[in-house]
Amino acid sequence: xxxxxxxxxxxxxxxxxxxxxxLAADDPAVLKDLTAVIALQGQPCxxxxxxxxxGDNDYAVACKDGxxxxxxxxxxxxxxxxxx
Amino acid sequence: MIGNxxxxxxAGVLVLLCQACDRTPxxxxxxxxxxxxxxxxxxxxxxSKPEAGQTAETAxxxxxxxxxxxxxxxxVKPTVPDRVKQPASQTTTPPTPAAPTPASPxxxxxxxxAPTPASPxxxxxxxxxxxxxxxxxxxxxxxxxLEKRLRxxxxxxxxxxxxxxxxxxxxxxxxxEFHRSPDQSSRAKLRQAYDLLxxxxxxxxxxxxxxxxxxxxxxxxxxxSILVDPDxxxxx
Numbered sequence: 199x200x201x202x203x204x205x206x207x208x209x210x211x212x213x214x215x216x217x218x219x220x221l222a223a224d225d226p227a228v229l230k231d232l233t234a235v236i237a238l239q240g241q242p243c244x245x246x247x248x249x250x251x252x253g254d255n256d257y258a259v260a261c262k263d264g265x266x267x268x269x270x271x272x273x274x275x276x277x278x279x280x281x282x
Numbered sequence: 283m284i285g286n287x288x289x290x291x292x293a294g295v296l297v298l299l300c301q302a303c304d305r306t307p308x309x310x311x312x313x314x315x316x317x318x319x320x321x322x323x324x325x326x327x328x329x330s331k332p333e334a335g336q337t338a339e340t341a342x343x344x345x346x347x348x349x350x351x352x353x354x355x356x357x358v359k360p361t362v363p364d365r366v367k368q369p370a371s372q373t374t375t376p377p378t379p380a381a382p383t384p385a386s387p388x389x390x391x392x393x394x395x396a397p398t399p400a401s402p403x404x405x406x407x408x409x410x411x412x413x414x415x416x417x418x419x420x421x422x423x424x425x426x427x428l429e430k431r432l433r434x435x436x437x438x439x440x441x442x443x444x445x446x447x448x449x450x451x452x453x454x455x456x457x458x459e460f461h462r463s464p465d466q467s468s469r470a471k472l473r474q475a476y477d478l479l480x481x482x483x484x485x486x487x488x489x490x491x492x493x494x495x496x497x498x499x500x501x502x503x504x505x506x507s508i509l510v511d512p513d514x515x516x517x518x
Contacts, residue, residue, distance in 0.1 A: 231439025238445050238482060255441070269441065277445040 223249040223257060232259050232269055239279040241267065258282070425508075425518075428501065432483075437490020446486075449479055454518075461512045469510070476506060 223229070229246045236243040236259070243261035250258045255271040268280040432438075438446070453475055460468050480502055487495035508514040 227439060231441045234439060234442040234486060235445050238442065238449070271441075271444060275444070276448045277441055 223251050228257075232257060235269055235277055236261070236267060236279050239277075241265075241279050241281065243267070425505075428497065431494050431497075435487065435491045435494055437494070438486050442486060446479075446483060449482075453479055457509050457515060461515060472509075473506070476509065480505075 229249055232249055233243065233246045236246065242263060243259075243265055245262040246259045247262050248260045252258055252268075253270075257269045259267050259269055261267070266282045268278075268282055270278055270280070272278050433443070453472075456468075456472055456475065460472055480498065484495050484499055487498065508518065
């Protein structure tokens with residue numbers, strides 16, 4: 199493997215490696231927002247501890263009580279909290 | 283003739299001036315001294331009724347004062363025996379003037395206070411209207427500004443806002459149904475749902491945006507009146 203190939207591989211892999219952590223939404227504001235949404239929908243959660251962004255307006259969240267949900271906005275523009 | 287008249291006029295003027303000179307001192311002094319004396323006794327003696335008697339008393343002494351004033355200046359040192367009688371009042375006259383002026387207005391003021399208590403009744407009547415004004419004030423609530431503030435507040439996250447909007451839309455749809463076929467039972471349910479939704483909004487706002495929470499809370503009844511009134515609801 200040539201030196202140039204190694205450099206190209208590094209350049210290509212860097213964004214991927216950097217994007218991984220970015221998908222995990224650890225922003226307290228987002229966690230609070232998701233917690234509020236789940237509570238508004240009347241689902242048991244307590245507090246969202248981790249949230250993984252799966253797409254635009256689409257999160258997979260883990261609650262403090264161990265329950266997991268998918269929170270997303272459907273095609274009709276409604277917020278859906280789906281138990282998983 | 284002219285000389286006699288001029289002389290008579292001059293004599294008359296002189297007589298008038300003399301009379302004026304004679305009158306002015308007693309006329310002005312009695313009033314001043316009366317005021318000071320009224321104050322002087324008023325300060326030591328808190329009696330309210332004696333004022334009339336004091337004014338009568340002060341009317342007589344003022345004339346005696348002018349001659350005593352020069353005499354009182356030297357006797358200031360032997361104050362111990364004199365304080366009981368007059369020198370005390372004379373020596374205290376300098377400090378008393380401050381008290382007398384307020385003392386004399388106060389008796390005059392009682393008249394104004396009487397009207398003020400008379401005015402409170404109308405004031406008490408005006409507070410009665412305020413209750414109507416509060417709803418009126420709430421009725422003038424600007425819905426667009428409230429909506430804008432809710433959209434722009436950072437106290438609520440995007441997902442939560444969207445979820446609340448969904449709930450608001452659902453509630454509005456229920457109100458449409460209610461206005462198609464009004465029913466008291468459905469109205470009570472609507473009120474319950476409305477209160478619950480408002481409670482959610484307030485719970486979300488109270489920490490992050492207390493001002494908006496307060497405004498939303500204060501406009502609760504106004505919003506309800508709009509939602510329940512078919513005409514107002516159509517204009518939403």
